[in-house]
Amino acid sequence: MPAGRPREFDIDQALDSALKVFWRKGYEGASLPDLTKAMGINRPSLYAAFGNKEALFRKAIDRYVEGHASHVREALREPTARAVVQRLWSGSIDLITGPRNPRGCFLVQAALACGDEADGVRREVARRRVRLEARLRERFERAVSEGDLPAGTDPADLARYVATVSHGIAVQAADGATRDQLNRVRETAMLAWPS
C-alpha cells in the first residue's frame, strides 16, 4: 500500500526481539550491535523504523505492557479483589519464569538504576510500576465500597503490599527461583489477605 520500497522485515517481530534484549541486558547493557543482531537488521533500518535507541526502548515498554503483561489488565477485571491478586501474581509468575522469556520482569530490571543519560527511561519504567499500584488501589477502593473487602481495609496500603510482592518475585526470578517456588511464595503472601 505505501509508496516506496517495502521494508524487508516484520516490524513487530523486530520489536519483540529488541524487547527481549532489553529485558535480558537492561537499557544500558544492550548495545546497538546486540539489538541489530537480534533483530536481524542493520543500524540504519533500526533508526528509520524506530527513531533511536531510547524511542525503541519506549516502544518496547508499550509492547511488553500490552503483550507479555496483558494478564495485568485481565486480572483487574476479576470479580473479587482476592481473585484480582491471585490472577495477577499467578500470571506474573508464569511470565517471568516462562522458558521463552528472560528471567525476571522487564519493568523491574530493564532500567532500575542507571546513569544520567538514561534517567528518562528509568523514570518511565518507574512510572509504569507506580501506575500498576494505582490501578490496584482503585480496584481495592471499589472492593471496599462493594463490601468485597472488609470496611477497615486501607486500599492504598493493600495495593502497596501487592505491588511489593510482585516486584519481589521479579527479583527472585532473576535470581533463579522456579515457578513452583514462586507459587509457594504466592500462597504464603496470600495469607496476609484481609479477612
Add this chain to the structure above:
Amino acid sequence: MPAGRPREFDIDQALDSALKVFWRKGYEGASLPDLTKAMGINRPSLYAAFGNKEALFRKAIDRYVEGHASHVREALREPTARAVVQRLWSGSIDLITGPRNPRGCFLVQAALACGDEADGVRREVARRRVRLEARLRERFERAVSEGDLPAGTDPADLARYVATVSHGIAVQAADGATRDQLNRVRETAMLAWPS
C-alpha cells in the same frame, strides 16, 4: 609506616563515595568520571588504590554488606524467628529510605540486569542476595527444631517469602515509597507469619 609518598585521601572514605555512586547509578551507569569526581581523586589514584572499576565495585559490595547492611547480621541473632524478620525488614526500610542514602537497595539495583561485560558483577550481587535467603533458611530450620516455628513450617519457603518481601520493598523505595508506607507494608507482610 609504609615507604614512599603517603596517599593524600582516605581510602575508606573514597570507597564510600564510590559505593554511593554505584548505588545510585548502577555498575554500568557509573562512569569513571562520575566515580573519580565523587571520590575527589583522579583516575590513576583510583587504579593504584583499587585495581580497576570491577575490583572497586566488588570492594563496594563488601563495604555495603559489612557497613550499611550490618543490620542483617544483627537481625539473624535475634532470639525468635519472628523477631529476626521484624528486625531485618525494619532495618532494611530504614537503610533504603535513609535521607543520606540513594533510594533502594544496592544489592538489588546496582547490577540486576546488564550487558555481557558486567555479567561477573551481576552474578556476584545475585550470589549475595541468594546468600541472605540461605541464611534465613538456616535460621528458620533452627527455629523449627527449637519449636519457635510451628512443626509444619517449611523453612525454605518461609525464607523465600521473607527475601521476596525484602527485595520488593527495595524496588518500592526506588519508586519513591516513604518509610512510613513501607513500614505499613511490613505490617501487612507480617500477617502471613505462620502461627
Add this chain to the structure above:
DNA sequence: AGCGTTGTGTACCGAGAGGTAAATAATAGC
C-alpha cells in the same frame, strides 16, 4: 644528601558507544 619507593597529575591510548551520509535497490503511480 642521595636513593628507593610510592602517590599524584597530565596527557594520552585503543575500543566501542550511539548515530548518520550517501549510494543503491525495490516498489507505486503515471
Add this chain to the structure above:
DNA sequence: GCTATTATTTACCTCTCGGTACACAACGCT
C-alpha cells in the same frame, strides 16, 4: 520507462568509555 518515494547497505562520524605511560612530587632510610 520514468519519477518519486522509501528501504537497505557500506562506510564513516564524533564522543565517551575503561585503562595507562610518564614525568614529577613526597615520604623513609641510610
